[in-house]
Amino acid sequence: xxxxxxxxxxxxxxxxFTQHFTASIPLAITKAKGAILTTEDGNEYIDANSSWWxxxxxxxxxxxxxxxxxxxxxxxxxxxxxCTHPKATELATRLCEKMGDKFQxxxxxxxxxxxxxxxxxxxxxxxxxxxxxxxxxxxLQGAYHxxxxxxxxxxxxxxxNRPFEPYFFEVHYLGFPSSKEExxxxxxxxxxxxSRKVAGLIVEPLVQGASGMRMYSVDFLxxxxxxxxxxxxxxxxxxVMTGFGRTGELFAMNHCETKPDIVTLSKGLTAGVLxxxxxxxxxxxxxxxxxxxxxxxxxxxxxxxGNPLACAAACANLDLFEQDETWENINRISDWNxxxxxxxxSSNLVAxxxxxxxxxxxxxxxxxxxxYSPLRDAAYSFFLERGVLIRPLGxxxxxxxxxxxxxxxxxxxxxxxxxxxxxxxx
Ligand SMILES: *Cc1c(COP(=O)(O)O)cnc(C)c1O
Numbered sequence: 001x002x003x004x005x006x007x008x009x010x011x012x013x014x015x016x017f018t019q020h021f022t023a024s025i026p027l028a029i030t031k032a033k034g035a036i037l038t039t040e041d042g043n044e045y046i047d048a049n050s051s052w053w054x055x056x057x058x059x060x061x062x063x064x065x066x067x068x069x070x071x072x073x074x075x076x077x078x079x080x081x082x083c084t085h086p087k088a089t090e091l092a093t094r095l096c097e098k099m100g101d102k103f104q105x106x107x108x109x110x111x112x113x114x115x116x117x118x119x120x121x122x123x124x125x126x127x128x129x130x131x132x133x134x135x136x137x138x139x140l141q142g143a144y145h146x147x148x149x150x151x152x153x154x155x156x157x158x159x160x161n162r163p164f165e166p167y168f169f170e171v172h173y174l175g176f177p178s179s180k181e182e183x184x185x186x187x188x189x190x191x192x193x194x195s196r197k198v199a200g201l202i203v204e205p206l207v208q209g210a211s212g213m214r215m216y217s218v219d220f221l222x223x224x225x226x227x228x229x230x231x232x233x234x235x236x237x238x239x240v241m242t243g244f245g246r247t248g249e250l251f252a253m254n255h256c257e258t259k260p261d262i263v264t265l266s267k268g269l270t271a272g273v274l275x276x277x278x279x280x281x282x283x284x285x286x287x288x289x290x291x292x293x294x295x296x297x298x299x300x301x302x303x304x305x306g307n308p309l310a311c312a313a314a315c316a317n318l319d320l321f322e323q324d325e326t327w328e329n330i331n332r333i334s335d336w337n338x339x340x341x342x343x344x345x346s347s348n349l350v351a352x353x354x355x356x357x358x359x360x361x362x363x364x365x366x367x368x369x370x371x372y373s374p375l376r377d378a379a380y381s382f383f384l385e386r387g388v389l390i391r392p393l394g395x396x397x398x399x400x401x402x403x404x405x406x407x408x409x410x411x412x413x414x415x416x417x418x419x420x421x422x423x424x425x426x
Contacts (some may be wrong), residue, residue, distance in 0.1 A: 113146025117279030248357030
């Protein structure tokens with residue numbers, strides 16, 4: 001074995017979302033603390049996108065660490081069919097309390113994609129168990145729900161999943177509900193839903209993450225959810241990205257009047273420390289799976305379902321959300337975002353600035369990428385040179401930092417973005 005571990009990476013590792021033929025050498029991270037990632041050669045980077053949007057309270061948080069150590073001494077892992085353990089039940093109970101009366105049942109899986117697969121399979125089997133034919137789903141254009149087959153099927157059909165498209169099930173896509181389009185989209189949704197053939201409607205509530213942190217109104221979402229319910233369609237909110245404080249509330253659905261039937265959670269669920277997904281639903285849905293017959297049950301599971309370490313991290317994450325300091329930080333970051341938005345709003349390179357809670361997205365005008373092509377790669381390297389790790393989504397530069405990020409660190413991120421805009425404007 002070569003002692004140069006980065007060389008071994010280049011030799012043996014296949015990275016996610018990477019074209020290895022053209023990719024540059026990965027950052028060799030050897031330490032993560034708070035909002036700072038440190039490389040082997042001692043360079044520091046502000047983790048402005050929370051390590052793929054997962055980290056909530058900062059890296060190496062002592063409360064999470066202590067919970068993990070304690071849990072490891074008690075139970076590392078145990079089969080979750082026929083067995084249970086204290087941290088899984090604590091997590092399920094506390095989450096149901098926080099999510100409101102309607103949410104009474106928690107199904108455990110491994111990540112955001114599996115939480116979505118479970119939600120889709122639940123919706124399909126719900127109608128199967130009720131012996132009603134509902135073959136369709138509705139999703140939004142630009143959606144991202146993960147990379148497994150069901151999740152890809154309800155996502156945007158694009159270059160990322162073209163080879164697999166022949167294997168996807170059929171989905172009706174509604175256009176993205178920008179304010180001008182809302183009425184027209186609701187009309188179309190009504191036409192599709194009134195057929196009573198739609199098993200489920202799935203959306204990323206209020207913010208579409210991967211398509212560029214695109215935001216839409218609470219009013220639209222409330223109307224769409226109500227409409228779906230009117231025709232019996234199950235509504236799935238994919239809160240994998242929006243959950244755990246990102247939108248300024250614990251869950252995006254807290255902004256809404258009308259609640260969904262199924263919610264998927266992952267990313268920030270374990271404070272971004274261990275992989276786990278949850279699919280949370282009502283007793284009404286759960287009860288359609290109860291029967292003397294085994295086959296009416298939800299016969300789905302993963303080897304690591306309900307992993308005690310992940311559950312312990314998730315419970316400690318909830319502990320931190322019960323501290324005022326976390327919400328003070330979320331509000332402080334939201335304020336910083338607003339102030340920074342107004343500072344750059346006059347730039348003539350900026351097409352749109354979007355902000356909700358701790359998420360700030362700056363969409364650059366399309367023609368900008370023409371001058372500075374490929375814009376995304378240029379921006380990524382520019383920020384790295386200034387000690388900031390931001391992975392833009394095409395021409396959208398965005399910040400969704402851990403809640404421990406200080407104003408000084410945010411200012412440094414802001415300066416880097418400001419400098420990039422000035423460079424482009426020359
Ligand atoms: C990231 C994401 C997923 C997929 O989660 P993974 O853990 O990456 O599988 C699903 N839905 C949304 C909204 C996401 O942002």
